[in-house]
Amino acid sequence: SRGLGDVYKRQIMTFLLHATKSKEIYKELLRYSISDNSITKESKYFLYNQFICCNFLESDLADGEINNLLDDLYSHIYQAYKEEIAEEYEFIQKEDRNQDFVMVFVSQVLDMRHGPTKTLLDRCYMLEEFLNKKVYIVNTAELLSKYQMINCFDAMGANYIEAYSNINHLSYKGKEFAFFQCPADMPQVSVIKEILDVVKSEKPYFILTIGGNSMVGDICSNIIPTITIGTVPSNRAVTRGQFQTIGRKITEEDRKWMQKHHLAEDHIIESLFTSAFKEQKHHYTRRELGLPEDKFICILVGGRLDEEIDSDCMDMLQRLADAGIYIAFIGVFNRYQKYADQNEAFRNNSINLGFQDDVLAVDECCDLYINPKRIGGGTSAAEALYKGLPVVTFDFGDVGVGAGADFHVSGYEDMYNHIMKYVKDKEYYAEMSAKARERADCLTDSRTEFIKIIQKAEESDRF
Secondary structure, three states: OOOHHHHHHHHHHHHHHHHHOOHHHHHHHHHHHHHOOOOOHHHHHHHHHHHHHHHHHOOOOOOHHHHHHHHHHHHHHHHHHHHHHOOOOOOOOHHHOEEEEEEEEEOOOOOOOOHHHHHHHHHHHHHHHOOOOEEEEEEOOOOOOOOOOOOOOOOOOOOOOHHHHHOOEEEEOOEEEEEEEOOOOOOOHHHHHHHHHHHHHHOEEEEEEEOOOOHHHHHHOOOOOEEEEOOOOOOOOOOOOOEEEEOOOOOHHHHHHHHHOOOOOOOEEEOOOOOOOOOOOOOOOHHHHOOOOOOOEEEEEEOOHHHHOOHHHHHHHHHHHHOOOEEEEEEOOOOHHHHHHHOHHHHHOEEEEEOOOOHHHHHOOOOEEEOOOOOOOHHHHHHHHHOOOOEEEEOOHHHHHHHOHHHEEOOHHHHHHHHHHHHHOHHHHHHHHHHHHHHHHHHOOHHHHHHHHHHHHHOOOOO
16 A cells, blocks of 8 residues: 555645746645556646646746646546547548538636637637537536545646536627536546547547647547637647647747647647627716826736735836826735735725726726736736737736737836836827727637637648
8 A cells, every 4th residue: 555655745845836836846846646546547637737727837947847747647647548448439521521510628717707618609609600510518616626636735626617518608799609618627538538429430530629629629539620719829838739820939849848748730730819808888987986086096916816926016106106196906806905904005095996897998097008027917907908908928828928018018117117118108108009999800800810710720630
């Protein structure tokens, strides 16, 4: 039997990683997860998702070696699933597939406040409206699944709406899409086999996977071409499917990654990640939101602001408050009150609005969008640009890619100086506000960009 040292080793290592943010501990933990033959592939998939979440929340933690180890872990798990399913995978040729039918996989479905859900429904709408495809959505429920979870410090899970298991369609912009939600315990081999049987029977023209990191999608890519639309456009998605999009230029490091994993040169399709917004239904006044009438108001939006607003960012925000600049927070920021209690200027020049159902309506009441150093935030930044709010962001992550170079800053000191310029120089503000709207026109032209992606994939001899 295994000793107590083996049983608790992972628990201790994940605690140390959480406490120290040590890259060396992280690398050792990843190597151990690959080599440990005492746990199942399902448990390794649970761990893999925990590590992916760690990378997203702690953007400074990952480096090239860590990313390579994560890829190795995923490949190890993928091969184990593929071998257990143990079927002969016969690729269905283009002429034998139903050109009028597309299956769309996504690892989580929530509501229209959720970026990936908006991306899902927007792409499904375009498939039916502009490409004349019938769509069948499958929520594979793989995101942060706790199926066969094992000892891991501070394990995270994902929201799962049980009621969606009792419906057979999703509605969006007057269209209804056939829908199936997998059980919460995924990825189960038996369920993957059931989905694989449907794919073999229905022979979709292609499979669209929203977000990547889908064992279901990657298994099915053995018989039907799969196109992954990454929801973190600044980074590659992890997929063994035929194609994936990326929201930036392909780099030499990307090419080396493709070679390492035996992926074709046209595996990555460069594209501009476009956003679909929840329909605006309100027009607020500042008074209605509790905002001052006479101050320059900056907005920060995010569901993980406690992790994303670090000490350097908070120092900059407090300097803005000291200068009389007002800051509005939208989303989850549980530490807000602590900071407000500690600093009078910050308390008097900030507000925590919590979750808002109509972010576009709130944007209308603000002047500028601040993006802390993080990977995500792309949709909320696009919404701000759409309303003419200039963005201040690092040349990093989804907001950096989406907003473009006109809105980049080099650090928090540079960010502070740029914000003060926006406050004092009205002509500069007007110029950048116009540029913000122009950029938003590109970021919301989903039809053009999406059709380009599909056409590019169709041109490949692997389609």
